[in-house]
Structure formats: C-alpha cells, structure tokens
Amino acid sequence: xxxxxxxxYFDDERxxxxxxxxxxxxxxxxxxxISPFPVHGIDEALGIRxxxxxxxxxxxGTAGAVLGLLLQYWTAGVNWPLxxxxxxxxxxxxxxxxxxxxxxxxxxxxxxGALLLRSRIWPGxxxxxxxxxxxxxxxALVLEERDASFESREFRELxxxxxxxxxxxxxxxxx
Amino acid sequence: xSAHHHVSAPERTRVTPSxxxxxxxxxxxxGAALCVLAVVLGFVQEEGMARLQHGWLLAVTFFVTLGxxxxxxxxxxxxxxxxxxVVVRRLAEHLAGSLPLMGxxxxxxxxxxxxxxxxxxxxxxxxxxxxxxxxxxxxxxLNGWFLLVRVAIYVGVWTLLVRAFNRRSLAQDDTGDPxxxxxxxxxxxxxxxxxxxxxxxxxxxxxxxxxxxxFSTIFGVYVFAGSAVALFATLVLLxxxxxGRGELRGIVTTEHYHDLGKLLFAxxxxxxxxxxxxxxxxxxxxxxxxxxxxxxxxxxxxxxxxLLLLFGHFLLPFVGLLSRHVKRNRSLLASWAVxxxxxxxxxxxWLIMPTLSPEGASIGLIDFAxxxxxxxxxxxxxxxxxxxxxxxxxxDPRLGESLAFQNL
Numbered sequence: 052x053x054x055x056x057x058x059x060y061f062d063d064e065r066x067x068x069x070x071x072x073x074x075x076x077x078x079x080x081x082x083x084x085i086s087p088f089p090v091h092g093i094d095e096a097l098g099i100r101x102x103x104x105x106x107x108x109x110x111x112g113t114a115g116a117v118l119g120l121l122l123q124y125w126t127a128g129v130n131w132p133l134x135x136x137x138x139x140x141x142x143x144x145x146x147x148x149x150x151x152x153x154x155x156x157x158x159x160x161x162x163x164g165a166l167l168l169r170s171r172i173w174p175g176x177x178x179x180x181x182x183x184x185x186x187x188x189x190x191a192l193v194l195e196e197r198d199a200s201f202e203s204r205e206f207r208e209l210x211x212x213x214x215x216x217x218x219x220x221x222x223x224x225x226x
Numbered sequence: 227x228s229a230h231h232h233v234s235a236p237e238r239t240r241v242t243p244s245x246x247x248x249x250x251x252x253x254x255x256x257g258a259a260l261c262v263l264a265v266v267l268g269f270v271q272e273e274g275m276a277r278l279q280h281g282w283l284l285a286v287t288f289f290v291t292l293g294x295x296x297x298x299x300x301x302x303x304x305x306x307x308x309x310x311x312v313v314v315r316r317l318a319e320h321l322a323g324s325l326p327l328m329g330x331x332x333x334x335x336x337x338x339x340x341x342x343x344x345x346x347x348x349x350x351x352x353x354x355x356x357x358x359x360x361x362x363x364x365x366x367x368l369n370g371w372f373l374l375v376r377v378a379i380y381v382g383v384w385t386l387l388v389r390a391f392n393r394r395s396l397a398q399d400d401t402g403d404p405x406x407x408x409x410x411x412x413x414x415x416x417x418x419x420x421x422x423x424x425x426x427x428x429x430x431x432x433x434x435x436x437x438x439x440x441f442s443t444i445f446g447v448y449v450f451a452g453s454a455v456a457l458f459a460t461l462v463l464l465x466x467x468x469x470g471r472g473e474l475r476g477i478v479t480t481e482h483y484h485d486l487g488k489l490l491f492a493x494x495x496x497x498x499x500x501x502x503x504x505x506x507x508x509x510x511x512x513x514x515x516x517x518x519x520x521x522x523x524x525x526x527x528x529x530x531x532x533l534l535l536l537f538g539h540f541l542l543p544f545v546g547l548l549s550r551h552v553k554r555n556r557s558l559l560a561s562w563a564v565x566x567x568x569x570x571x572x573x574x575x576w577l578i579m580p581t582l583s584p585e586g587a588s589i590g591l592i593d594f595a596x597x598x599x600x601x602x603x604x605x606x607x608x609x610x611x612x613x614x615x616x617x618x619x620x621x622d623p624r625l626g627e628s629l630a631f632q633n634l
Contacts, residue, residue: 091632105550136512144506 055196059210060217064090067190070213071096082193085185107165115157119150241618250609257602264595279346280582281596289604290328295457296321305414309627317464329381339370349438380424402621436581440519451497456570458490459563473617487553498540526586539569
C-alpha cells in the first residue's frame with residue numbers, strides 16, 4: 052500500500068501552527084508535524100487527543116508491585132523459608148524496597164516498550180526516509196491525500212498561504 | 227495559546243493587593259489574645275504547663291516549617307535558575323518572611339530549659355540528668371544554654387537569608403536591575419547548604435530531643451520532606467486565594483497549578499519514602515533503644531494516628547494526585563492541598579505529643595488556643611507583608627518565561 056503525502060516546510064513555528072490549525076478545522080488528515088524543538092500548542096493545533104501512555108505505565112507499575120511482592124513471599128516464605136533475625140517469614144516491610152524497585156522497572160520498561168511498539172519502531176525495521184532539514188531549523192507539516200476531494204494544487208496553496216518556504220509531494224510505501 | 231502569543235507584563239496596580247493590612251492587624255490582635263488565653267489555661271488547668279509547652283511547640287513548629295518551606299522554594303528557584311515559577315515566587319518569599327517572628331516564638335519553649343524545667347524537654351530536668359548516665363554523656367550538647375545559642379544561630383541564619391533574598395527581589399520591582407538576580411543566583415548554593423544544616427539541627431534540637439535517648443540521622447530529612455509538602459499545599463491555596471481576589475487572575479494559570487501539583491505529588495512520595503526508610507532500618511536492626519520510639523507511637527490510640535499518617539499523608543494523596551487531570555483541576559488540587567496541610571499538622575502532632583500523653587493520643591483546649599494564637603500572629607504578619615507590594619516580581623528577567631509557561 053502506498054500513501055500520498057504532501058509536505059510543507061516552514062521556517063517559523065507560528066506559520067506551522069497556523070497551517071496545522073487550518074487542517075484541523077477543515078478536517079484535512081495530518082500525519083505528523085516535525086520540528087527541531089518542542090513547539091508549544093502543537094498538540095492542540097493538530098487536534099491530538101491526550102496520550103493513553105500513562106495507562107500503560109499504571110498497569111505496568113501495578114504489575115511490577117504485585118509480582119515483586121509475590122516473588123518475595125514465595126521465595127522467602129514458601130519455597131526456601133529463611134529465618135532473618137528471628138523475624139516472621141512473611142515480613143512485609145522487608146519486601147517493600149524490592150517491590151518498589153520492580154514497580155519502577157516495570158512501569159519504565161512497559162512505557163518505553165509501548166511507545167516503541169505504538170510508534171512502529173523496533174530493531175530490524177529499517178531506516179525510514181526522514182524529512183530533510185527538520186533537525187536544523189525548519190518545521191515540516193505532513194498531510195495525507197486520502198481521496199480526490201482535495202487536489203495536489205490545493206495542498207500546495209494551503210502551505211503557501213501560511214508562508215511555507217517549500218511544498219513537496221511524496222509517495223510512501225507502507226509495509 | 228502558544229508561547230509566542232504575546233504576554234505583556236502585568237500592571238503594577240492590578241497585581242498589588244490592598245486592604246489587607248487592616249485584616250492583618252485584626253489577625254494579630256486575635257492571635258495575641260488567644261496566646262494569652264493559652265497561657266492562662268496553662269496556669270489554671272491541672273498539668274497545664276506541660277500541655278502548654280507541648281501545644282506551643284506544635285503550633286510554632288507548624289508555622290516555622292511553612293516558613294522554611296517558603297525559604298527552600300525561593301532558594302531553589304535561584305539555584306536552578308527556574309523560569310516557570312516566577313509568578314508564584316513572591317508568595318513563597320512572603321511565607322519565608324514569617325521566619326524571624328516565628329523563630330522568636332521558639333523562645334518560650336527554649337527559656338524554661340535554662341531553669342531546669344523538663345516538662346517539655348525531659349533532658350533539661352536536673353533529676354533526670356542525675357539519674358541517667360546516657361544523658362550525662364549527652365549533656366555537653368543537650369543543655370539549656372547551648373540550645374539557646376543554637377536556636378539563635380538557626381533563626382539568625384534564616385533571618386539573614388530572608389532579608390537578603392526578599393529585599394533584592396522587591397527592589398528589582400522598581401529598578402528592574404538584572405544584577406539582583408545574578409547576585410542571588412551566585413549566593414543560592416551556599417545558602418541552600420546553610421538552610422539544610424540549620425533545618426536538620428533545628429529538627430534534632432526542637433523535635434528529636436523530646437526523646438533524648440532516641441536518635442535517627444534521617445530525622446532532619448523527614449521534617450524537611452513534611453515542610454516541603456506543607457509549602458506546596460500552601461502555595462496552591464494562596465495562589466487560588468489571590469486568583470480569586472483578582473491580583474493573580476490570568477497570571478497564575480492551569481499550567482502553574484499543574485507544576486505545583488507535580489511538586490506536591492513528588493514531595494508526598496518523598497515524605498513516604500523517607501518515613502519508610504527511617505522505619506525500615508529501625509525495624510530491621512531491632513535494637514531496643516531505637517525501636518522504642520516507634521513502640522511509643524503504636525500504643526493505644528497512637529496506633530490510629532500512625533495509620534492515619536500512613537494513609538492520609540502518603541497512600542491516599544499518592545493515588546489521588548497521580549493523574550494530571552487532578553493537578554490541572556483547581557478544586558480537586560485545592561482539596562488535596564487542604565488535606566495535606568492538615569496531615570502535616572498531624573505529622574508534627576505525632577512527633578511531639580507522645581512525650582506528653584504516652585498512653586494514647588489526646589487533644590486539649592490549650593492545643594487549639596496555641597494553634598489559633600500562633601496562627602493568628604502568622605497570618606497577621608503574612609497579610610501585612612503582602613499588602614501594598616506587587617504579588618508578582620514585576621521586572622524579574624524571567625517573568626515573561628513564567629507568564630507564557632506551558633507544560634509539554
């Protein structure tokens with residue numbers, strides 16, 4: 052499957068924001084906005100919904116805490132009962148530090164993992180063609196042409212109306 | 227809204243509260259009257275003097291820790307050259323401004339130790355000293371005169387720091403001189419060191435020495451963590467108060483509350499982390515001279531106060547403040563702030579009162595009189611300091627950054 056992309060390059064993030072807002076208001080599908088630095092207000096201008104990533108963190112962290120406690124109860128109390136200083140085998144306070152660390156580990160790893168999976172970045176996936184100059188001073192707004200309702204000319208006009216320095220078309224093959 | 231949406235500096239008259247001085251005087255009068263009432267009750271009631279000293283210490287440390295929280299906030303903003311916080315920094319400066327007076331109010335519990343009154347600090351009792359070999363060994367440090375000298379040093383350092391930073395910040399409102407900011411940035415690092423040492427030893431001397439046989443090296447950090455929680459809770463409530471009155475409307479935004487909420491959340495967890503670290507090492511070591519302190523806080527109804535702290539000061543607010551939606555919601559954030567401020571009081575109560583009533587938690591009329599008395603003096607001073615001065619550092623070089631601040 053290929054998708055047809057229209058990319059506008061801007062040398063000022065205010066122009067990028069203006070173009071993004073018009074796309075949002077007119078319902079033109081935006082693939083992404085690519086900037087050399089974080090642009091305030093871009094989430095809102097692109098109409099991006101709040102991230103669901105925190106839920107992954109919450110579930111991962113909770114799983115880490117539960118597994119950490121179970122692991123210690125089982126190893127120290129059941130599988131290999133160990134008398135430490137005469138304390139009960141199921142001494143909860145002793146298990147807190149490890150459970151705490153595993154909470155953080157699981158929360159962190161699941162967040163990073165979910166982010167990579169959702170962004171379709173993993174080893175062996177190959178190099179994707181980037182957007183030139185967006186790492187050294189220009190901003191790119193990437194739009195997708197999904198049907199014939201909006202012509203190439205109209206994309207170019209939208210970009211130029213908002214002060215784009217360049218407008219490029221690109222066909223991209225998606226695996 | 228974007229960062230480049232032009233944010234102009236606020237007008238001086240609009241951000242300068244007026245009409246608070248009268249209310250401040252009223253609060254001071256009210257506070258002074260209640261302090262007198264507390265003292266009268268102390269003389270009249272049976273065992274009243276012991277309760278008066280405990281209640282007074284509780285009230286004063288509550289407001290001293292609020293002031294210390296404010297000083298910590300101001301110092302750290304200059305230390306890390308923070309931009310986002312400029313619009314709330316003046317509130318913290320005013321809170322820190324209470325330290326000279328609140329420090330002076332420590333004298334009523336320090337001076338009795340000079341005369342061998344051990345009702346509050348048992349180590350000051352000559353009979354205790356004669357009988358306890360341990361105390362004789364500690365006496366070169368734990369004695370009334372040296373305590374007086376140390377407290378004078380702590381309060382002196384705090385007063386110097388508050389003067390140095392607050393005066394320059396206020397002067398900058400008129401001159402706009404950026405060299406003030408640079409001066410404070412340079413002094414912030416050694417000032418934080420002085421702050422940490424004085425707070426730690428203040429906690430050792432005024433709170434930990436209530437049980438002179440007991441010791442915990444992390445105790446200062448524990449008191450600091452509680453102070454920071456109380457500070458961020460107070461900053462949220464004060465900012466809301468002045469947003470409601472209008473001085474900070476449109477200046478302190480959801481973005482700033484979000485950040486204050488993050489810090490409140492972080493310090494709630496830090497407090498729990500430190501509290502547990504202190505507990506776990508003592509529990510693991512299982513040495514009677516250390517465990518006795520927790521034992522005392524597990525007797526009778528003290529057990530419920532301990533559990534209240536575990537849930538109310540740590541677990542519930544941790545879950546409650548986890549979500550960003552809560553931190554960005556003014557009324558939810560304010561509710562957690564009120565709860566945590568109350569919990570800071572319970573925390574200090576839990577540190578101080580077991581020496582007064584070891585058999586179980588008890589509250590007396592004197593406690594309320596002390597708290598509202600010292601509270602009245604604190605609020606009176608705060609309103610009078612706030613009155614007539616811009617509530618926003620008008621010409622701070624980073625004000626623009628703070629006004630336009632957004633969380634990404």
